[in-house]
Amino acid sequence: MRHVFSVRIGTVGFRVGSDWRAPIAELGRLYADYPAPEDGIPDFNVRLFAARPWRRWLRPAVTLGGDFVLPEAAPLPLAQGLLAAEMAMNLQMALGQRRYLLLHASAVERDGRAVLMTGLSGAGKSTLAALLAARGWRLMGDEFALVDPTNGLVHAFPRLVSLKNEAIAVVRSALPNACFGPLLAGTPKGDIRHLVPDAEAIARMAEPARPALILFPRFGFEPAERGVGPSEVFVRLTQASTNYVALGERGFEAMTRLVRDVPARAIDYPHADAAVAQVEALWDSL
Amino acid sequence: MAYRAEPADALRIEPLDDFTLVFHRRSGLTHLVTAPAPEILAALQEGPLTRDALLARLAERYDLADGSTAALDARLGELVAVGLIEAA
Numbered sequence: 001m002r003h004v005f006s007v008r009i010g011t012v013g014f015r016v017g018s019d020w021r022a023p024i025a026e027l028g029r030l031y032a033d034y035p036a037p038e039d040g041i042p043d044f045n046v047r048l049f050a051a052r053p054w055r056r057w058l059r060p061a062v063t064l065g066g067d068f069v070l071p072e073a074a075p076l077p078l079a080q081g082l083l084a085a086e087m088a089m090n091l092q093m094a095l096g097q098r099r100y101l102l103l104h105a106s107a108v109e110r111d112g113r114a115v116l117m118t119g120l121s122g123a124g125k126s127t128l129a130a131l132l133a134a135r136g137w138r139l140m141g142d143e144f145a146l147v148d149p150t151n152g153l154v155h156a157f158p159r160l161v162s163l164k165n166e167a168i169a170v171v172r173s174a175l176p177n178a179c180f181g182p183l184l185a186g187t188p189k190g191d192i193r194h195l196v197p198d199a200e201a202i203a204r205m206a207e208p209a210r211p212a213l214i215l216f217p218r219f220g221f222e223p224a225e226r227g228v229g230p231s232e233v234f235v236r237l238t239q240a241s242t243n244y245v246a247l248g249e250r251g252f253e254a255m256t257r258l259v260r261d262v263p264a265r266a267i268d269y270p271h272a273d274a275a276v277a278q279v280e281a282l283w284d285s286l
Numbered sequence: 287m288a289y290r291a292e293p294a295d296a297l298r299i300e301p302l303d304d305f306t307l308v309f310h311r312r313s314g315l316t317h318l319v320t321a322p323a324p325e326i327l328a329a330l331q332e333g334p335l336t337r338d339a340l341l342a343r344l345a346e347r348y349d350l351a352d353g354s355t356a357a358l359d360a361r362l363g364e365l366v367a368v369g370l371i372e373a374a
Contacts, residue, residue: 229303231307234318238316245314252316
């Protein structure tokens with residue numbers, strides 16, 4: 001393709017090809033401090049292309065392609081090309097990742113131990129991860145936590161943090177000096193702005209951590225907390241995994257070990273600051 | 287009619303809490319079951335049993351909350367439906 005960008009996020013290499021220069025330039029700027037894929041060989045290819053040749057010029061619309069595709073994915077306007085690239089990279093992971101048990105969860109680390117946070121869209125997992133990073137936790141990722149079936153360790157996937165709607169201002173005020181992508185207004189998920197993970201998150205992205213706490217946060221409720229038993233954790237995490245079934249018995253073993261070994265709590269919180277305090281108090285009580 | 291369970295090496299059975307996980311190697315499916323399903327599987331893995339013989343075996347080993355044949359038939363039907371046991 002005309003424009004190409006390669007990057008390694010955590011242990012995973014991507015090559016993004018595009019019919020247009022703009023999304024590639026934006027990726028290059030935001031991922032400037034990231035390394036290239038190991039040995040120059042990407043694990044996944046992503047393509048951003050014009051559905052019909054003239055659509056490259058006339059009201060451009062970005063269609064997503066790659067090693068793995070969803071046939072019903074609708075094209076996005078070129079102004080949202082960065083979002084298209086991020087979505088396509090996530091899709092490769094969700095559909096193609098076979099080395100790790102993939103959990104749709106954010107993760108932060110302290111002293112070699114990780115907190116995994118998972119929940120429905122809007123639960124606040126990206127926001128919480130960004131705010132905890134602002135308080136000195138290492139950001140491991142806001143979208144996927146990768147569990148190694150051989151040893152139970154969690155690997156980082158610190159892609160750009162995708163902040164939506166009200167979370168954008170909350171995180172900007174917590175991290176005034178951080179680097180942000182452009183405001184993408186009116187996307188299918190509302191307003192989106194990407195946060196570039198800090199230098200520590202990038203420098204230590206190949207470093208796994210031992211999972212120590214699983215959280216199911218819920219935004220918009222009075223503060224509350226309850227323990228979650230292993231079988232409920234199992235059900236919730238298999239729902240939050242895109243490749244549990246595909247991994248077969250390896251996935252079963254990894255998931256069983258995770259739910260048996262790691263304590264889990266559901267936390268409700270009215271606003272992000274309250275949640276950060278709840279998470280840190282829980283962590284201190286472990 | 288006798289019931290027969292999938293052999294022990296075809297299943298991974300992992301008790302969690304009130305629920306037990308059963309991974310069925312042949313189908314790749316994971317089942318989350320409660321009592322008396324793990325007990326039924328354990329009894330049938332020792333060898334095929336008729337419904338009445340199974341009920342007697344379970345009653346001998348456990349304090350059954352509902353020892354009726356109707357309740358056992360319902361549980362056996364569920365386990366047959368998901369392929370963890372078969373009626374032979």
